Amino acid sequence: MPKYWKEVLTGFVPVLLIFMAFVGINIFPVIIAAGMIGALLQSEGAWLPQRFTESTPERALAALPSDGTRLLLDPLGDPIGAISLVGPVVIAVGPEGGFEPDETDRMLDAGFRRVALAGGILRMETAAIVALGVVRAQLAVTPLRGST
Numbered sequence: 001m002p003k004y005w006k007e008v009l010t011g012f013v014p015v016l017l018i019f020m021a022f023v024g025i026n027i028f029p030v031i032i033a034a035g036m037i038g039a040l041l042q043s044e045g046a047w048l049p050q051r052f053t054e055s056t057p058e059r060a061l062a063a064l065p066s067d068g069t070r071l072l073l074d075p076l077g078d079p080i081g082a083i084s085l086v087g088p089v090v091i092a093v094g095p096e097g098g099f100e101p102d103e104t105d106r107m108l109d110a111g112f113r114r115v116a117l118a119g120g121i122l123r124m125e126t127a128a129i130v131a132l133g134v135v136r137a138q139l140a141v142t143p144l145r146g147s148t
Contacts, residue, residue: 035125057103061110064090070112071135073127074098077114080131085138093128096121 055063064070068088071080075098092099092107099107108114117130 057106061106064110070107070110071115071131072099072104072107072112073117073131074104074114075116075121077116080115080117080134081138083113083115083138085135087139089135089139091128091131091135093124093131095124 065088067086068090069083069085070090070092071083072092073080073094090112092112094103098104115131117127117134121127122130
C-alpha cells in the first residue's frame with residue numbers, strides 16, 4: 001500500500017448506535033465489509049482498510065488518536081471544504097437520518113466539529129466516500145508531493 005494512502009485511511013471501526021440496537025440486528029458491518037471487498041476487487045490493486053471489531057460509542061471515542069482533526073458529518077455543519085485539517089483525520093459518518101442527539105453531544109464533547117457536504121443528505125456509504133475525497137484533497141497528499 002502506498003504511504004500516501006496509509007496517511008489518509010487506515011481503518012474502519014463499526015460503532016453500534018442507538019438505531020441499530022433498536023432494530024435488533026446489526027448487519028451494517030457485514031454490508032460495509034462486502035462493499036470494501038467488492039471495491040478492492042474492482043480496483044485491481046488497491047488495499048483493504050483494517051476492519052476493527054464492533055465497538056460501543058464510548059469505547060470508540062476513548063480509542064481516538066489524541067491529535068488531529070475530528071469531523072462529524074452533519075447537514076447543519078460548516079462546509080467541509082472550509083475547515084483547516086491536520087492529520088490524522090477521524091470522520092464520524094452516521095445513518096441518513098443522522099445521529100441521535102445524545103450521540104452527537106458525546107462526539108461534540110470529544111472534540112468533533114460538525115461539517116456538511118454539499119448537495120444535501122447522502123447515503124451513509126456515499127457520504128463517507130465524498131468526505132474522504134475532500135480530506136485527501138485538503139491534505140494534498142500525493143505520491144509525488146507527500147503531505148504539504
